[in-house]
Amino acid sequence: MDLSVVVPIFNEQENIAGLHDDITTALAAGSWQYEIVYVDDGSTDDSFGELEQVANSTDGVRLVKLSRNFGQTAAMAAGIAESTGENVVLLDGDRQNDPKDIPAMLAKQAEGYDLVAGWRVDRQDDWLSRKLPSKMANWFIGWITGVRLHDYGCTLKVLKGDLARSLRLYGEMHRFIPALVDDLGGRIVEVPVNHRPRVAGVSKYGISRTVRVILDLVTVKFLSSYATRPIHVFGVVGLVSTFLGLVIVGWLGLDRLFFGNPIGDRPIVLLGILLTIMGLQFVTMGLLGEILVRTYHESQGKPVYRVEKVV
Numbered sequence: 001m002d003l004s005v006v007v008p009i010f011n012e013q014e015n016i017a018g019l020h021d022d023i024t025t026a027l028a029a030g031s032w033q034y035e036i037v038y039v040d041d042g043s044t045d046d047s048f049g050e051l052e053q054v055a056n057s058t059d060g061v062r063l064v065k066l067s068r069n070f071g072q073t074a075a076m077a078a079g080i081a082e083s084t085g086e087n088v089v090l091l092d093g094d095r096q097n098d099p100k101d102i103p104a105m106l107a108k109q110a111e112g113y114d115l116v117a118g119w120r121v122d123r124q125d126d127w128l129s130r131k132l133p134s135k136m137a138n139w140f141i142g143w144i145t146g147v148r149l150h151d152y153g154c155t156l157k158v159l160k161g162d163l164a165r166s167l168r169l170y171g172e173m174h175r176f177i178p179a180l181v182d183d184l185g186g187r188i189v190e191v192p193v194n195h196r197p198r199v200a201g202v203s204k205y206g207i208s209r210t211v212r213v214i215l216d217l218v219t220v221k222f223l224s225s226y227a228t229r230p231i232h233v234f235g236v237v238g239l240v241s242t243f244l245g246l247v248i249v250g251w252l253g254l255d256r257l258f259f260g261n262p263i264g265d266r267p268i269v270l271l272g273i274l275l276t277i278m279g280l281q282f283v284t285m286g287l288l289g290e291i292l293v294r295t296y297h298e299s300q301g302k303p304v305y306r307v308e309k310v311v
Contacts, residue, residue, distance in 0.1 A: 003027070003034035003106070004085030004161065008075035009051065009093040010041040014200035016050040019095050024058065026099035030106075035060045038093075039079040042069035073174040080164050088164040090157045090174075096124065097156040098194040105158045105191060114163050114186030117149060117178055118156035118193035125195075137213065144221050145179040149190050152178065156193055160186075171216045183224040185308065230289030234282045242279025248272030 005023055009016065020036070027034055038061065040048045048065055055061040064078050080088060087106065091097050097118070105116045125131055134153050142148035152175050159181070167180055178188055226233045249272040252263045263269055 001035055001085040002032040003087050003089065004083035005034065005036045005089045005091055005099075005102075006039070006076060006079035006083055007036065007091045007093050008039045008041055008072050008079060009043060009047050010069060010072070010075070011043045011045045011047060011202075012093045013043070013045045013047045013050045015093060015095045016047060016054060019093060019099075020054045020058070020061075022095065022099045023091070023102075026102050030103055032106075035062055035083070035085060037062045037064065037079045037082050039064040039075040039082075040066060041072070041075035042066050071172070073169045073172055076174045077167075077169040080167070080169075083161065083165070086161050088159045088161050090155055090159070090177075092155040094198055095200075096196050096198055097154070098196055101156060101191075101193040102158070105156075105193075108189060108191055109158050109160075112187060113189045114160050115178060115181045115188045116158040117151070117188065117190045118154040119149070119151045119190045120154050120195035121150075121192045123151075123195050124197040141176070141179070141217060144217055145176070145182070145224065147179045147182045147188065149178055149188075151190070152176070154193065154195075171219070172212050173216050173220060175213065176216065176220045179220055179224065228293055230293060231283075231286035234286030234289060238279045238282030238284075238286060240279070241275045241282060245272050245275030245277075245279055249276060 005027075007019070007023075012019075016038075023036060036058075038051050038054070040051060040063065048063070051063050055063050062082060064082055066075060066078060076090060087109065089102055089105075091099065091102075101118065105118070109116045123131055123134075134151070138150060138152050141152050155174070157177060159177075163181065163184065163186055166184070167177065169177075173180070182188060222233070248268060252266070252269055252272065255261050256263050
């Protein structure tokens, strides 16, 4: 199988028939052997019924129905797990991504890239509620992860199949796929893509997701930088805290012994003790993290690297 198109679906019954026609028309221009993997993420409308009609009328369509709504990241992960293609295309189910961009993105990927990410240059969304927060989030994510892209939120992406299936996606981490790929040493390029206004259905996105995105960004940063060496983050904080605590306690002790000044009613005493205890706890957390990391990798035989090729 040359290509797997993975499409998460949640309450998009009015868009499914048109979306499927868009995909098959776009891929008909090439000679790829492809499959389309639709994932029904616990839709409460007749989305799965529409998907069954599509599957009955077209070869190469696979349907995955989740037991409830787990979220876009989980649906995407389920579709990737079911895919078999040498390359994987990720596509939104609301028809705002244009499947006509897929052939050009595949051609770009053939130049040696592991991930081709879409960039919605002329985004057809509300400026205040969608475009402005997105611009701010893109800058912030790029600054934290070091992977600077114009559009982290664009679902339209083309990845190498083995790389896509090696990703572990949780929470809202589908938007951080470029950062996860970069952490594995993958080559990334961003290309402009067409973005169409929504013609049917209701958007599932809102500004309320911002908090979850920020928390997942912290997770991604930690996993990419310290997943195999947690002592380096917890230990540093612990040593600094312990050092400051001991300095304060030592200074107060000298003040009491040599100058006779009372220290029992001074709040800084509690601060020194608190910093010392917190520092020791952080160091202990780092050591426990190291034990957990080694247990995780060694018990399951999971490598801490990714081999691109062996010559």
